[in-house]
Amino acid sequence: MGKKGVPEWLNSSLWSSGPSSTSVTGDQHIARYAAKPSPEIPNPRRLHLSKKVVNLVELRRLATQGIPDGAGIRPTVWKLLLGYLPNDRGLWASELAKKRSQYKAFKDELLVNPSEVTWRMDESAGLKTELLKGEGSGLLSRSEIVQGEHPLSLGKSSVWNQFFQDSEIIEQIDRDVKRTHPDMHFFSGDSSFAKSNQANPHYLCKLNPGIRYVQGMNEVLAPLFYVFRNDPDEDNAASAEADTFFCFVEVLSGFRDNFCQQLDNSVVGIRSTITKLSQLLRKHDEELWRHLEVTTKINPQFYAFRWITLLLTQEFNFADCLHIWDTLLSDPEGLRSETLLRVCCAMLILLRRRLLAGDFTSNLKLLQNYPPPTSATSCTSPTSCEGR
């Protein structure tokens, strides 16, 4: 990639951001994409999925270019790409059953009723319960509380205290989850998104003590749940909650360090990731880099923070976001790789004409409200051309 001038592939008119259809809602976009019979070849993908042992390398290669929407295979492809499903088809049924029951066990274990816990403690301590019968009177006997447990306890290890703290977090998550994609019927309507996912981020945090729930995790859940819930296979659709949880964990594990506050300034934290993006831009388009960071002094944190931590879910309409995720998830090096950064870099380069002409205010406005491209593949194709 020459540093002078614009790379050849960027000159194609396919990628010029023309007048955008800003008023089209998420739902309409999805409908439009779903209705169009895909010109790309669904057959190789179906062929791969129907093999006894799926060739992951081939699958990744094809998925990078985007998975056709109408084919109903995205849920399965994503599960394969994230390693949720093994590549041997014969093992799918048993794996799924195992994972789904594991999830149920988590729920039972983590959503604890302190009343019941106290009761069990009492029973093992041999405390008796007074039974109220029709006759007899007298003072009710008092007993000592077991292990200092009582509902108003402020002790750190108290089951009751834990319960109330967890309830607060779940309430906060619930509020955020309910506000996810309010313009889309799937999320705001009577669907189970809110109910099924109010606790998923909470379980993740319980299982990873270094992470606290951060607002935005609900946005990462949304594409996963949407895709899995719309699986043409009824069983799979019904188990969307459990499948979403495991895949959510997998997705975030690549980016976990970005959510850990203590790592913010470290080599693996979010600041360092943003610096890498900056360096990547400089390598591919020094002129643009210089204009943005030196001339107009736009700190990449102002826009890249949200791009990276929320995996671009906020920058594109929902349908395009799913295509971008096809590419992100298909990277053979997994999510820890630089694919996300390369997509971000491409997003910047695609706007270079406008950015080079703009000042601090107009550029910042543009980057924080990224204009919809004419085709979702425009952002992802450059990255596969770039190579390593």
Place this chain on the structure above:
Amino acid sequence: MVLVLALGDLHIPHRASDLPTKFKSMLVPGKIQHIICTGNLCIKEIHDYLKSLCPDLHISRGEYDEDARYPESKTLTIGQFKLGVCHGHQVPGHPMGDLDSLAMLQRQLDVDILITGHTHQFKAYKHEGGVVINPGSATGAYSSITNDVNPSFVLMDIDGLRVVVYVYELIDGEVKVDKIDFKKTSTTASAH
């Protein structure tokens, strides 16, 4: 799992200035679902404070309450239990011959658990299939009988047919918590 706070006989500001600090630090909003107050708050500020802990507040009138609109008695159903509250100053013979008079009140109100005050002494006893609980005085205010009153209140955990009554008392500056455990035999109406 429903948490119900029962307290009363605070007598603020006439006999006490406030709840004990150690009690206040434990009574935080968001944990309690219902409050039952036997009466004698006595002023609106205390009403507002209790409301801030929990919006579902039930108060019966004590003889010194400034707000004359509180009812003489009140009943409510929580889960499988019918509860009633009445301050108790109206009951003849109370606080002397309390058992029978209160039993009559309980039958009148037709409740499983009667919460009553006036004596400023914690007490919990069963009588003919029902339970009477007196949470005492939450501020330790003196009563007509005695000056030696330990501040106390009660928190009930109603879970199905079972109730665990946690008794919180301030004794020599420390909060002591005890519990009483009882359960009903069936889901039908109260024993009366």
